[in-house]
Amino acid sequence: MRLDVDISGKAFTNAAGKRSEVLRNIAFSLVQGEVAVFLGPSGCGKTTLVRILTGLDRDYQGRLSHPSPLRIGMVFQEPRLLPWRSVEDNVRLAAPDVDAARLSSLFEVLELSAHRAHFPGELSLGLARRVALARALAIEPDFLVLDEPLVSLDAALAARLRAQIATLLDGRPIMTLLVTHSLEDAVRLGDRVFLLSARPASILHVIPIAKPRSARSDADIRETRHDLARLCLTDG
Amino acid sequence: MRLLSVAVLVISWWIAAITLGSAKLPAPPEVLEAMLNEARSGALFVNLGATLARVALSFVLAMTLGAAIGYWMGRVRLADQFGDPWLILLLNLPALVVIVLAYIWAGLTEAAAIAAIAINKLPTAVVTLREGTRALDPALDEMAAVFAVPRGRAFRHVVLPQLAPYIAAAARSGLALIWKIVLVAEYLGRPNGIGFEIGVAFQLFDIPLLLAYSLSFAVVVFMIETALVRPFETRISRWRLRAA
Numbered sequence: 349m350r351l352d353v354d355i356s357g358k359a360f361t362n363a364a365g366k367r368s369e370v371l372r373n374i375a376f377s378l379v380q381g382e383v384a385v386f387l388g389p390s391g392c393g394k395t396t397l398v399r400i401l402t403g404l405d406r407d408y409q410g411r412l413s414h415p416s417p418l419r420i421g422m423v424f425q426e427p428r429l430l431p432w433r434s435v436e437d438n439v440r441l442a443a444p445d446v447d448a449a450r451l452s453s454l455f456e457v458l459e460l461s462a463h464r465a466h467f468p469g470e471l472s473l474g475l476a477r478r479v480a481l482a483r484a485l486a487i488e489p490d491f492l493v494l495d496e497p498l499v500s501l502d503a504a505l506a507a508r509l510r511a512q513i514a515t516l517l518d519g520r521p522i523m524t525l526l527v528t529h530s531l532e533d534a535v536r537l538g539d540r541v542f543l544l545s546a547r548p549a550s551i552l553h554v555i556p557i558a559k560p561r562s563a564r565s566d567a568d569i570r571e572t573r574h575d576l577a578r579l580c581l582t583d584g
Numbered sequence: 585m586r587l588l589s590v591a592v593l594v595i596s597w598w599i600a601a602i603t604l605g606s607a608k609l610p611a612p613p614e615v616l617e618a619m620l621n622e623a624r625s626g627a628l629f630v631n632l633g634a635t636l637a638r639v640a641l642s643f644v645l646a647m648t649l650g651a652a653i654g655y656w657m658g659r660v661r662l663a664d665q666f667g668d669p670w671l672i673l674l675l676n677l678p679a680l681v682v683i684v685l686a687y688i689w690a691g692l693t694e695a696a697a698i699a700a701i702a703i704n705k706l707p708t709a710v711v712t713l714r715e716g717t718r719a720l721d722p723a724l725d726e727m728a729a730v731f732a733v734p735r736g737r738a739f740r741h742v743v744l745p746q747l748a749p750y751i752a753a754a755a756r757s758g759l760a761l762i763w764k765i766v767l768v769a770e771y772l773g774r775p776n777g778i779g780f781e782i783g784v785a786f787q788l789f790d791i792p793l794l795l796a797y798s799l800s801f802a803v804v805v806f807m808i809e810t811a812l813v814r815p816f817e818t819r820i821s822r823w824r825l826r827a828a
Contacts (some may be wrong), residue, residue, distance in 0.1 A: 402730050403729070403730070404726050404729060404730065416591060417732070419732070420730055420731070420732075421731075422724070422727075422730045422731070424725065424726075424727065427743075428723050428726075428727040429722060430741065430742060430745070433741065433745075441731075441733060441742075442731040442740050457723065474675040483731075487731065539718070
């Protein structure tokens with residue numbers, strides 16, 4: 349499994365006919381089992397990049413190459429669950445062939461076992477996010493895309509879900525793209541961190557994190573975060 | 585409370601009958617007797633059956649076609665632009681014109697009657713479903729696209745539940761419209777049905793018979809609305825109730 353991305357440019361034309369450039373010269377490759385983190389300021393074009401990589405936006409200059417069909421599991425910024433289907437049915441809609449044992453173990457890890465029959469309207473944002481994560485993983489994706497999966501959760505909740513994501517990522521190696529504006533997400537979850545500029549977004553730095561996720565001590569995390577923060581500051 | 589409401593209606597009717605005299609407004613027992621007479625001879629049920637069959641057929645026809653066209657117009661811009669003038673024309677065409685023209689062009693046939701009734705209901709169904717389709721959440725379409733949910737499944741689980749309230753609204757307002765129009769169509773060109781019998785009673789000035797048929801019809805409409813339409817509406821909005 350391998351994904352090669354070479355986007356030379358992406359621009360939007362607004363209603364008034366004014367063009368604005370969102371992405372410029374973004375080229376990278378991802379391999380099986382690698383977690384790439386795209387770190388950049390809010391509004392820099394991260395979500396646009398995600399939409400191109402997941403095939404939702406085909407209007408750009410450049411090319412993507414990957415084996416086809418590519419099974420994509422995605423966690424959108426808003427959970428995007430069907431309000432009229434139960435938690436379990438929401439997962440099964442995307443993953444009709446998921447076996448019962450795997451589904452149970454996913455619900456177990458994400459602490460959703462008690463909520464299987466609930467409707468999304470009865471869930472908190474944190475729970476709904478976890479359902480979206482369960483859905484993305486239940487299909488056994490070739491490519492997992494997480495678009496700000498921890499945004500607008502309080503710090504304690506975000507930390508817990510971050511730890512659960514780390515466990516799941518270590519459990520089976522999936523090519524993963526995590527998009528975030530949080531340094532904490534990047535240093536705790538990433539294997540490689542891509543630092544993005546402000547609009548139009550391009551890759552400023554690529555920072556590999558050699559130590560495996562489970563072996564990172566608090567001191568390691570602090571150090572990497574410090575390095576990243578310095579790079580962010582110098583490049584604005 | 586409902587019983588009380590019906591009782592007040594019957595009592596006011598009775599008082600009005602006494603004041604106006606039975607030549608103009610017969611009292612409830614007289615109408616009930618006419619109703620029982622028609623029921624005993626079987627004519628009441630034959631005519632009710634004929635009317636209900638027409639309602640059912642034209643309702644199904646108009647809903648299916650209307651929903652399909654409405655969905656198409658909501659999804660495809662070009663279809664919307666092409667269909668819109670037709671829609672405005674049909675929406676503003678009086679029911680009587682459609683019925684009379686249908687009888688002239690297709691003869692005094694069952695098909696003409698059902699088509700005319702369906703055409704009257706069609707544009708409102710199209711407009712309602714077009715609105716519903718425009719209100720579909722693109723975020724959920726994208727979700728289904730990324731997860732490669734097959735078209736049929738996506739339509740059933742993602743699109744249809746969003747359209748359900750619009751389908752229910754179209755069904756309800758459409759049924760109300762059809763109840764009104766079916767009698768006119770029967771009155772003008774069918775040899776049976778409630779509308780035909782009311783026409784006969786009108787020509788004979790048989791007011792008890794006229795009221796007997798009108799009331800039986802009203803009772804049937806009321807029963808269908810409470811036994812079928814309401815439970816359907818409750819069923820499709822179940823998840824809303826639980827969420828609240």
